[in-house]
Amino acid sequence: MLIELKDVNKTYQGAQPLHVLKGINLSIEKGEFVSIMGSSGSGKSTLLNILGILDNYDSGEYRIDGKLIWDLSETKAAEYRNKMIGFIFQSYNLIGFKTAVENVELPLFYQGVSRHKRHEMAMEYLDKLGLAQWAGHYPNEMSGGQKQRVAIARALITKPDIILADEPTGALDSRTSVEIMDLLKELNEKEKMTIIVVTHESGVANYTNKIIHIKDGVIGQIEENSRHDATAFGSENGMLK
Amino acid sequence: MQNLLSEIWSSLKQNKLRTALTGFAVSWGIFIIVVLLGAGNGLMNALMSNAGDEIRQIMRVYPGSTSKPYKGLKENTWIRFSDRDMTFTEEFSDLIDDVYGTVSFSDTLALGKETISSYIMGVSPEYLKSSNWVRLIAGRFINKLDMDECRRSIVIDDSAASQLLGDDESYTKIIGKDITVGLNSFKVVGIFEADEGSWGHDSFAPYSTVRKMRVEGTWMNHIDFKFHGLETKQQNDDFEKAYKRAMSTFHNADPEDTRTTYIWNMYMDNKEMNKAMSIIRTALWILGILTLLSGVVGVSNIMLITVKERTHEFGIRKALGAKPGSILKLIVVESIVITAFFGYLGMVAGMAVDKLLDNTIGAHPMDIGVTQLYVFKNIGVGLDVAVEATLLLIVAGTIAGIIPAWKGARIRPIEALREGK
Ligand SMILES: Nc1ncnc2c1ncn2[C@@H]1O[C@H](COP(=O)(O)OP(=O)(O)OP(=O)(O)O)[C@@H](O)[C@H]1O
Ligand SMILES: [Mg+2]
Numbered sequence: 299m300l301i302e303l304k305d306v307n308k309t310y311q312g313a314q315p316l317h318v319l320k321g322i323n324l325s326i327e328k329g330e331f332v333s334i335m336g337s338s339g340s341g342k343s344t345l346l347n348i349l350g351i352l353d354n355y356d357s358g359e360y361r362i363d364g365k366l367i368w369d370l371s372e373t374k375a376a377e378y379r380n381k382m383i384g385f386i387f388q389s390y391n392l393i394g395f396k397t398a399v400e401n402v403e404l405p406l407f408y409q410g411v412s413r414h415k416r417h418e419m420a421m422e423y424l425d426k427l428g429l430a431q432w433a434g435h436y437p438n439e440m441s442g443g444q445k446q447r448v449a450i451a452r453a454l455i456t457k458p459d460i461i462l463a464d465e466p467t468g469a470l471d472s473r474t475s476v477e478i479m480d481l482l483k484e485l486n487e488k489e490k491m492t493i494i495v496v497t498h499e500s501g502v503a504n505y506t507n508k509i510i511h512i513k514d515g516v517i518g519q520i521e522e523n524s525r526h527d528a529t530a531f532g533s534e535n536g537m538l539k
Numbered sequence: 540m541q542n543l544l545s546e547i548w549s550s551l552k553q554n555k556l557r558t559a560l561t562g563f564a565v566s567w568g569i570f571i572i573v574v575l576l577g578a579g580n581g582l583m584n585a586l587m588s589n590a591g592d593e594i595r596q597i598m599r600v601y602p603g604s605t606s607k608p609y610k611g612l613k614e615n616t617w618i619r620f621s622d623r624d625m626t627f628t629e630e631f632s633d634l635i636d637d638v639y640g641t642v643s644f645s646d647t648l649a650l651g652k653e654t655i656s657s658y659i660m661g662v663s664p665e666y667l668k669s670s671n672w673v674r675l676i677a678g679r680f681i682n683k684l685d686m687d688e689c690r691r692s693i694v695i696d697d698s699a700a701s702q703l704l705g706d707d708e709s710y711t712k713i714i715g716k717d718i719t720v721g722l723n724s725f726k727v728v729g730i731f732e733a734d735e736g737s738w739g740h741d742s743f744a745p746y747s748t749v750r751k752m753r754v755e756g757t758w759m760n761h762i763d764f765k766f767h768g769l770e771t772k773q774q775n776d777d778f779e780k781a782y783k784r785a786m787s788t789f790h791n792a793d794p795e796d797t798r799t800t801y802i803w804n805m806y807m808d809n810k811e812m813n814k815a816m817s818i819i820r821t822a823l824w825i826l827g828i829l830t831l832l833s834g835v836v837g838v839s840n841i842m843l844i845t846v847k848e849r850t851h852e853f854g855i856r857k858a859l860g861a862k863p864g865s866i867l868k869l870i871v872v873e874s875i876v877i878t879a880f881f882g883y884l885g886m887v888a889g890m891a892v893d894k895l896l897d898n899t900i901g902a903h904p905m906d907i908g909v910t911q912l913y914v915f916k917n918i919g920v921g922l923d924v925a926v927e928a929t930l931l932l933i934v935a936g937t938i939a940g941i942i943p944a945w946k947g948a949r950i951r952p953i954e955a956l957r958e959g960k
Contacts, residue, residue, distance in 0.1 A: 352858060353953040373862045380860020391855045391956065395553050408860035413542060452859070 299361075300459060300492055301326040301349065306358035308344055318344045319355070320515035326494065328459075331486040333495045333503040336512035342496045343464055345512065349494065350383050350462045351375045363459065380408050384453030386463035390445040392437040392452075399424060399433040402452045409456065423451040427481070443474035450481065454491075461485070461493045467502055479505040547873045554845065561841040562881030564834035565935070569882040569928055572827030573889025573920055574896075579823045581901055581918030583816050596769070597669045598779075599803040600762045600786075609793035618790050618799045620759040622750075627789050628764065634778065638764040639663035642749050646721040648695065648742065650703040650713070657699060657740040659720065660760070661749025669763060669805060673743075678714045678729030685728075685745040692745060693718070693725040696733035699740040720744075723752070766806075775807050831931070835878070835939045842874050842943035853947055854955025863948035870947050874940025875933055882932035886925065893919040 301324070308319040318341040326332055336342050347353040348360060351367055360367045362382060370378070385391070392401045402420035411419075424433050427447045437445055446466060453461055463482070467475035483505055485491045495506060503509045509521040551558050602618040625638045642661040647654050660666075667673055667680045676697060685692045695703075695718075700710035703718060710730060717724045725744065733740070769775050779802050786800045787793060846853075853866055897918040904913045 347953055350858070352956070372857075373864065376857060376860050376862040379858060385858050387956075391858070393852055393855060395549055400549075404856070405859045407542060408856075408862070408865065456860075 299325050300328045300330075300363055301494075302359070302361045304359040306348065306355050306360055308341075308348065308353075308355045318515050319348075321358070322512075322515075322517055324510065324517055326492065328492055329486070329490045330508060331483065331491075331493045331495075331506045332508040332510055333497055333506040334510045334512055335497060335500070335503045337498060340512050341515050342498070342512055346462055346464050346494070346496045349460070350385060351379050376408075380405060380456060382459045384456065384458040384461045386446070386449050386453050386461065386466045388465035388468035390437070390442075390449045390469075392445055392448060394437055397434050397436055398429060398440070398448045401437070401448055402455055405452060405456045419455060420451070423455050424448070427451050441474075442470050443477060446470065446474075446478055447481070450478075454485070459492060461491055463493065463495045465497055466495060467497070467499070475502065543869065543872055544876070546869060547876055550845075550849070550873065551877070557841060558877060561837050562877055562884075564837040565831065565878050565881040565932075566834075566885030566888070568827070568831030568834040569885035569932065570889040570892075571830040572824070572928060572931075573886055573924070574892050575823045575827050576820070576924055577889065577893035577919045578896065578915065579819060580920060581897065581915035583819065585913040585916040586812075586816075595669060595809070596766050596806045597665075597763055598766060598805065599669070600764075600782075601801040601803070602758075602761075603798045603801050605792045606796050606798040607793055609796065610791065612791055616792075618786075618792070620762055624759070624786075624789070625762055627785070628782075630785055631766075631778075631782065634766050634768050636765045636767060637665070638762060639665055640746055640750075640762050641666065641760045642746065642753065642758070643760050644749070644753060647719075648693075648699065648703065648740070649719040650716065653703045653705065655699055655702050655740055657695070657742045659693070659742045659744055659749065661746040662743050663746050663763075665763065665765070666743070674732045676730055676732050677711045678727070680729055680731075681743055681745050686747050689748045689751050690745060691720075691723060691725045691748055692728045693720065694729040694731060694743040695727060696740055696742070697730050698733045699742070700727070700730050769806070772807065775804055779804065828931070831935055835935045838874060838878055838936070838939035839942060842870060842940055843946065846870060846943045846947040849947075850950055850955045850958045853950050854952045854958065857950070857952035858956060866950075867944045867948040870944035871937060871940040874943070875936035878936030878939060879929070879932050882928070882935070886928055890920065890925075 303322050303324040306319055306322040307317070310316040310318060322345060334342050334345065344353070348355050351370065354369075362378075367378070392398075393404070396404070399417065399420045402423055403416040406416040406419060421430065421433060424430050427450060429444060429447055429451070432440060432444060432448075437448070440448070461482075466482070467478050470478065479502060482493055482495065486493050486507075493506075495502065497503055504523065504526055507522075507524050509523050511518040511521070600620075602620050604618060605612060605614055605616045608614045620640070622640070625640055628635050628638055639662070641663075643658060645656060645658050648657050662681060663686060664680060664682050667675065673680075675694075678694070680694055681692060684690065695713075697710055700713045704710060704713055713727050714730065715727065717726050719725075720742075731743075766778075769778055780797075782802065783797050783800055784794050787796045790799055792799050853861070856866065896915070901913075901915045901918045
């Protein structure tokens with residue numbers, strides 16, 4: 299089991315403490331392509347951040363490949379994130395003053411990979427995503443779809459165990475969304491990447507092989523979707539959204 | 540390192556104007572340090588032309604007069620030094636190494652038709668070392684051979700040399716020539732630079748020669764002696780007291796009479812002068828460092844703002860695997876780079892101003908009516924100050940960067956990523 303959560307709880311402290319995750323139990327195997335669906339405020343992002351070791355949880359157990367993720371120092375957490383996890387964000391999170399290729403190189407920089415090697419690998423990944431000619435461009439010179447593909451290249455470059463994507467198509471138009479989802483699907487099928495996508499769009503969720511519904515901080519229904527005929531996709535307009 | 544620097548370069552490019560404005564404060568601080576220390580050095584160089592030389596352990600004893608009657612010796616009787624005053628110091632032979640006398644007379648110097656009058660001092664070779672005002676510019680000073688063989692050698696000042704030669708010739712040509720001193724012939728062996736403030740001419744001849752020429756009732760100007768083993772002020776004071784006592788006794792005056800001799804303790808004077816100078820230097824450094832400190836606070840502030848602005852970026856970096864230590868290093872090195880770069884500009888500008896000052900106010904003595912005086916001489920700082928200032932800059936940059944860096948390193952990635960969305 300690649301990812302295992304047992305009774306994970308998370309409360310946001312504040313003037314009004316908010317119990318967001320109320321005992322999450324979840325297992326995801328290597329090579330799975332799953333989506334986490336739920337309405338706004340249901341705790342999807344909170345869960346994904348815990349999975350990505352960006353945030354900690356209050357109680358329960360979270361293991362990656364058997365390793366307990368609990369009470370890690372910032373340094374250790376950074377190391378795990380760097381080696382095991384690739385992030386794709388709704389708002390791309392590219393660094394504005396770095397070119398596409400420099401952005402893609404960054405995770406390797408933190409692994410101490412040499413400048414030359416880093417550049418070579420980043421170019422290879424950009425090429426794979428059809429962005430070789432955009433390597434020297436800054437993020438603000440690229441379209442949303444292109445930026446997201448740069449972000450995907452950056453997530454892939456360290457060959458992580460898990461790709462975590464929080465609303466990866468949230469800022470894209472439907473045609474580009476289809477492209478991105480096709481890309482993720484291909485990565486899962488060809489490279490056997492484990493991919494977890496958070497979304498509140500059923501169209502996006504329908505691309506994945508398993509849909510995990512989250513409601514009021516607990517896991518609800520887990521839908522097998524290997525035939526990709528889940529609700530609300532293609533029924534009326536034939537497109538996402 | 541190269542990776543780190545290119546990271547820093549790309550972020551500095553982002554904020555050119557702000558970086559420049561902050562850097563200016565640092566440039567200014569270092570500029571002030573270099574100019575202050577340069578001017579301070581100039582001042583001290585002018586005060587003591589041989590600043591930094593080893594401290595000579597020499598005392599000079601002048602004769603005085605009795606301050607009270609004693610055993611038939613009346614009050615206000617002049618004490619006179621003769622050769623015997625040089626030998627009587629054997630009493631202190633464990634402290635005193637060598638004793639030299641100085642005798643003098645005035646006479647005319649002549650070369651061909653030209654004559655000038657001069658004050659001629661019979662001195663020992665050591666005299667040069669104990670007299671800051673004598674700067675040899677050509678030839679040599681009186682040496683041991685002159686002394687031992689009572690040679691008729693003479694060292695004259697540059698203006699005397701050019702006057703004797705006639706103005707159209709280079710004064711150094713006088714070296715090796717024989718000139719007439721009174722009724723005797725002396726060979727010129729060296730030339731020294733005439734003191735700006737002095738009137739008339741001074742010349743030096745071997746003590747032994749002058750002593751022999753003027754046997755009848757020649758009294759010594761003063762006695763110099765080299766000593767060792769007196770380190771503290773207390774030791775020096777005690778010795779001076781004992782010496783005066785011995786002198787008074789020797790001249791049949793009241794042993795308690797302290798005015799029979801005057802002692803100029805060059806060693807203690809120098810020591811105290813050096814102490815005063817090091818205090819001035821320290822004060823100038825402190826002044827400069829305080830100025831630099833305001834620059835450091837500026838850099839620190841700007842770095843704090845930068846860290847705040849770049850929170851989201853740091854969040855991204857952390858999500859991608861940046862450890863707190865690498866963020867810390869990034870910010871501290873950035874701070875050092877800004878401080879060092881602009882500090883270096885300030886240092887170069889400061890040195891240029893020092894050079895300019897040296898060529899203007901340092902090059903011309905000030906006219907104070909009766910005489911001319913150098914207020915500044917050799918304005919500028921040495922390599923040591925440049926190195927110290929560079930180290931100071933690196934320390935300053937680190938200090939400026941440490942708080943912002945610590946803040947940046949502590950940012951939690953989850954909060955940083957949320958920011959600026
Ligand atoms: N840092 C925080 N402090 C306090 N409350 C928070 C914090 N982050 C999220 N929340 C709250 O926790 C709940 C779950 O938030 P979360 O972002 O996980 O929802 P989501 O399912 O991702 O929603 P959406 O689809 O709108 O992105 C929300 O009510 C949100 O207001
Ligand atoms: Mg969310």
